[in-house]
Amino acid sequence: MALLQISEPGMSTAPHQHRLAAGIDLGTTNSLVASVRNGVSVVLNDEDGRALLPSVARYTAAHEPVVGYAAQCTQSTDPHNTVVSVKRFMGRGLADITDAGSFPYHFVDAPGMVQFKTAAGVKSPVEISADILRVLRNRAERSLGGELSGVVITVPAYFDDAQRQATKDAARLAGLNVLRLLNEPTAAAIAYGLDNAAEGIYAVYDLGGGTFDISILRLSQGVFEVLATNGDSALGGDDFDQRVFCWILEKSRLAALNAKDTRLLLTKAREAKEALSEHREVGITAVLSTGETVDLMLTAATFNEITQSLVNKTLAPTRKALRDAGLSVDEIKGVVMVGGSTRMPRIQAAVAEFFKQTPLTNLDPDKVVALGAAIQANVLAGNRTEDDWLLLDVIPLSLGIETMGGLVEKIVPRNTTIPAARGQEFTTYKDGQTAMSIHVLQGERELVSDCRSLAKFELRGIPPMVAGAARIRVTFQVDADGLLSVSAQELKSGVQASVTVKPAYGLVDEDITRMLRDSYTHAKDDMQTRALQEARVDAQRLLDATQTALDENAAQLLTADERDAIEAAMSKLQARLDVSDHRAIKDAAEALNAATHDFAARRMDMSVRQALAGQRLDAI
Amino acid sequence: MQFDFSRNHFELFGLAPGFALDLAALEQAYRALQSQVHPDKFTHLSQAEQRASMQWSTRVNEAYQALKSPLNRALYLLQLQGIDALAEHDTAMPGDFLMQQIEWREGIQDAREAADVTALQTLEAELASTAQQLRAGLARQLDEQHDYASAAQSVRKLKFMDKLVAEIHDTYEALET
16 A cells, blocks of 8 residues: 655645755855755855855945955955955944954944944945855856845854844845854754764864854754854954964064055965964065065964964863763764864864864865855755754853843853743832833843843833832743844733844844945845845745645644635735735735734644654654 | 643653653654754744744743753642742751851862862762752652652752852863963
């Protein structure tokens, strides 16, 4: 007898077209885009066959922004207008940048996030990142021959809420549909794990151009479970360059340099660092704009000495991650090395010594993150794959709120598996208090002043009661991207307030709209056309998904009336697909979403029952 | 019927309630459920399905966290009996335990001042063995004797031990930097 076929929940049984999806590694130094083709994840090259796109953008008065190698060439000659390592400034205020003086930029102190004054006007890190993303998007669409339905963008695991939100805003600005923000070490683990059928506990040591992450994962039967993560979102290859740069200044007795010479010597420092991965010593020579000359010999021993404290700075988070995971070094089966900076022999030796084993360097540390992101993007876009796997990630930093005395009460501890929700009750401090200010913070320290402020909002209209009588429940919801939303409710009166954590460091919607408008006037694109096209694609996707759901489960889960209501909403949306008002399409899509709310919940409930039933059968 | 959040955590995973728990079965049920409800399985579907997925996935994570650690599991079992073991009005601890606490705390302080990592490790091992005894006690109190008052006392002691272990970890960190 033929066996009955049961499809994956939500996966269409009808053969559908392959949706174009890509994984993007938006790196500090270099960025890449990859995609799954014929079942294999591959990095997409530019027209000259190059995989890497230097994360450098140059802004001039007359032209469109120049991104990549061409911009990299001008970083010494036009340092003010050529922004490198912009990732370091994502979600950061000027006050966060302790070494602002060592950068050749004209910083502008803007509320929320620092900005750059360039010949093309003031640019925020979000806009600059969007310019880099646009180049990658064009590359992918040309290479894949169609519009991308969605992307996965990787972020350092140790990125906080503000940095994640900024990354998502940049993608929106570049016209990308973000399926998921994925942690870089986790992306690497997917690429490595699937490729090598790895099982066991692995550490991913990821030292990039500007960020360091350590993640401990358990790989078992197709499940990638992050046990703990730690890191430093301002530590990377750039800091090694900086050390060499300072050494050059000291040895050559150079005083304060102008921006061009600073960039020149930083470039020389980077080249020397890279050469030391192959050689025992390297010469550094340069002629400055002042006529002064640099002529030095840097040995590996000296390099190791001046960068020792940076190496140690990666080991402290590594110890913390192991401790949080409740593991000892002997329990780690393998250490996956990710990020260009792990090419440094000193780093490989330090990691080998710490973990008492030779780290795994059989994959390209520059590409593995993008390759993993592409695999995830392919699955999230809804394309069928042979491997069935599941990813369980965590939040890197604890989330909490301010309580009396400037202290932070943690509500969601670090390394909690996401999505997660936690609630906690608080009460009033004074008799008759009718409002309560809620200050949301992220970080591990006890004092408010030592944590990052994410948002402040107020719960008003609490009925006057004696101090301590009101019961205010604050609920944190962290989604699968690691982004937070907070709501508060007074339980006796039902007064509610909620906020998606954005205003403090993210962009508000008006900013996004303005920037979109600006960028489209540049690109001579038509915003209306674009919005209409997007609304149609989204609506068609929704119609397809709803039809699939009806075909699968309508008979079991819906009454005739309920089915009629959903089908009526579908017809209404279908009828509006041809109108030219994107708002009308969106409204009809909204209505269909609302009409399917109960149906979706029932389908989910049924999946849960089936999973458990299967579970019990397996156990017999 | 909408979200059946009334099901308790044990029922959600199809496990018999009790402090003694087959952790492998819990893990397997957890993974099987997340494979069905995780948001990654719904990114290409409607908002309604995505919302339902996030709520369910969150719920499954919460249940798993509550059952995985012995301390949380004991707290949850007591909660099912209507007992909040950590309620503030109920924190009286026996004198001998408090004395022991103070000794441990001083031990950590001394080790910190002397930068003595070995002493910290010895303390940590001692705490681990005491915690193990408390957990063995909990299994009897909860599963066999149904002595919830004693179980609540053990839970409070375990919570104290947890804080001490966290202090030891903080001390390691302080000594490393």
